[in-house]
Amino acid sequence: MNFRIKATIVSAALTASAGVAWADCGIESGSVRILSNDFVALHAVADWAGKCASDTVEVTRNQTEEHKNIQVPALTTNPASYTVAVVATNSIVPLLNDGLIRPLDEYVEKWGDQLLDSQKIVVDGKIMAIAFMANAQHLYYRKDILEENGIDVPATYEELLAAADKLKSAGVMDAPLASNFKPGWNVAAEFVNTYLATGDNFFEPGSAKLAIQNENGLAVLENMKKMLDYMSADWATFDSNSTRPIWEAGENALAIGWGSRTSEMIAEDSPAPEIAKATAFAAAPTFNGNSIPAAALWWDGFTIAKNISDEDAEASFRAMMNGLSQDMLAENADAAVWLIDGYEPAPSATGVIANLQGGARPYPMLPYMGLLHTALGDNLAEFLQGKESAEQALADVNAAYTTAATEAGYLN
Amino acid sequence: MPHKTFMAFIWPSLLAMILFIALPILSVGYQSLFIEHEQIVVVSENCGPFGCTKEASVDAEAMAELRAEQPAGRFNGLDTYSNASHLAFDEIGEIFATSENFGEIRNRIMNLPFYKALIFTLAYTFIVTPLVILLGFIIAIVVNSIPKLLKGPVIFFSLLPMLVTPLVGSLVLFWMIDSRGIIGAALQTIFADPSLSLKASPALTWVTLFVYGVWHSAPFAFVVFYAGLQTVPQDTLESAMVDGASRWERVRFVTIPYLMPLATFIALMQLMDNFRVFEPIIGFSAAASATSLSYLIYNDLRAAESPLFGSAAATSMLTIVGVIILLLPVLRRNWREFNRKT
């Protein structure tokens, strides 16, 4: 007992000393202004970067869900309003397209010893961003229900549908399956996940021409349609927020959900503790006889603005290195699937790690991927509602994408 | 009033509107005529946490040069307006040329994003606006007749649908209409249909949005009508009564004509607001069955990683044109009235 109290005091003292020891950051002067999304893991990183603040080093931050919408104008001005923009696989693209962020090679060499090679996002031979956490969708399942009904954890979509069918026909559940099929960003993400698992690419090599109007594209759509047989009639409203209470009410046994939302599902203080205890995670199912998990891998990372002084850029990089330090990791190990050296996966990370090990493919970081994502999000609902054929849906996606890509200058 | 005095009074207001609305509208209109420069794309080995791939990326420096020469992009005339995501003239021509019957024409036009959104927008505008006016009028008449003491609280509670921010209002309502929520469960009992779900069927989603629209805007009509009711000349009412007019006749022949200008005002504002319907579509996750013009703009500007400014600009200009067409009858009436006055 005594010993434990002492240990707590010691660790508290350590934390406190890390807090005041800005000398650790060693930054002489500069201004660090962070723009990021608004969630716990990013708060932790920004907090630790903020510990570099001193009389001569200013660290400010703006953490908002609107970061995506303000980052381009905010970094376009000279000097840029922010020195650090925290981005994800998709939101780095507009910054790259407009040339608003600077290569980090120089700083990585000088101050980035702690970084793993896998953290460096290299575009056209230059390090443009430092990734620090990963995310992906994967399978959520109910151990208890699968066991009771003699079902193995599904590893393929065929098995997943068979399992759902078994549960439904046995009368265990009306709608054993859930997946984020809400039109817009969510349903498009599901299409992307499954299409990646076919091994095909979305575009013709080296071109912005869409290449999903093929058998694989149709197979992906047919598979989504089959999933609907085992999903609630309300599927068109399903996103991470709306499916969670359904899971907690015990109405699903199988779901495709985000890795970043797993810890709340198995939390001890969950409103449904029995269900939380019986919830487990696995890699996303594979599709169509391929061995690739049907999940796009995402990273979150930081970039440094181009239109700022070199002094501020260096100060920003070093502050962010403190933000990604081992001390930060030790305090926030469960907050995310970190890509930082020394990270030990928590139980909530099993799904994402299994995806990584299974060889899931990254979300394509292409300049025109966002246009396709929007086109997919707008044009799949009618097919899923049974109002049009899969061929027509893909033709609609193609038309919407082509119009958008022409306007954006990628196609003629 | 001399021009000079007029300007002295109105310039602050005018300045604010010119700076923050008129100039942006002009720039949006200008922007809608342009598309982005042809992108210079390089293919190279890109690496990240999940391995390396040969991928395309934009040559930002070369693009910067292009933009320095011609900041607005490539001139595209009205082509953005006529492309497949907007008025889709080519597609419509083809649909009329190749379709066999009216049903097919209708279905294929409804499959074009702009027209799909336009149909819902118009349906919403023309169903919600009259209902708002009617409901607001009835509430105003009834509230006007209750004892004075109760008026304050009743007015406050009547304003609640407007006061609760749509963000959370729709969240709570969305939950209440869930098949397991209090309203959803009640409806299932009333219609004796355990599979009834307001979220599942497109038709019921439309109805839900209409009901929400009326609920949310009725307080506005109520307040305006209520204010108007206070000024209905009592002597006219009394002389109508002396002439033996029944209660209904007094409402019909005195109150309603007196409130007509107010109804026009409400109709004007409501037509506009409803034509820009957007928040309930997001709040009720209704995009599968209902999209509106504003939703299309939002999609181009916010939902996308790289905003399509030209496309959003074109839809915005079309929205303005749509509003002007809608308001034309009202405007003509105002013009005639204005001329009569002067």
Added chain:
Amino acid sequence: MANLANRKPPSLVFVSTAFVLFWLVVAAFPFLWTMWGSFKVEGDFFSRADWMNAITGPVTQRQNGSAFTGAGYEGAWVQQEFWRAVINTSIVVFFTVVISLTLGTLGGYALARSGFKYTFWLLMAALVFRAMPHVTLVSGYLLPFFELNIWGYLPTTIIVLVAINQPFTLWMLHSFFLSIPKDLDEAAMVDGCTRFQAFRLAIIPVMWPGVVTTGLFSFLLAYNDFTVTSMLLTQENATMIPKINSFLGSTQEEGKVMYAVAAVVSAIVPLFVLILFFQRQIVSGLTAGAVKG
């Protein structure tokens, strides 16, 4: 006589009372439900097992030992510092309403008293201005605001809200001034007043009712705005609605929905007090409101 005119048959009293009650339930029930639910935990208020849980609160009972909890309020106000947002909102709303009304009364008065054709076209232009979707406008503001280094501050947002609100304010106040007899200010001018003195001495004393009604709507616009405030303010300057939105969660993170619910309730209760307090002004403002289209 008036009494006689207003005396109603019992059946009508019954019907109208029933209607008022029905309307009150429809209008207020979702809010009262929210208010009640704000003292529960999320598992109860948003329970799928049985909506009765929102009333009885079994999960709240299990997690807190009592059927009510102030956790949502504590989380929102203490942990998430919702009071900052409340202060910001108060500043934004106050100045937006005051500035809107000042500009609007001056402009509306001029529009109502000038007989030239351009006043008609100005009013029409204001209508067209109002038709512009706000999200397009706001996206256009971002780059210039960052360049001028005025992005993120409360005054910028206030001016934008005033400008966006101006067409509506002008229309409403213009209609109102039309209903004030011209003789009033013209008599003052015959007595040697300038136009502005006439406005100040003859019009200002009688214009309050119209101003109150218009002010109510300006207030609601500024108070409920999300499009403008979420895009133009930094995190620390955020007003209530964007702040509440940040409680709702995203793909990355579980929402703290009960914080949002508690925040909404605590944002509305002061309004209730305000409205009760100003009840007489508002009702009499509406009474003489005479807004004419």
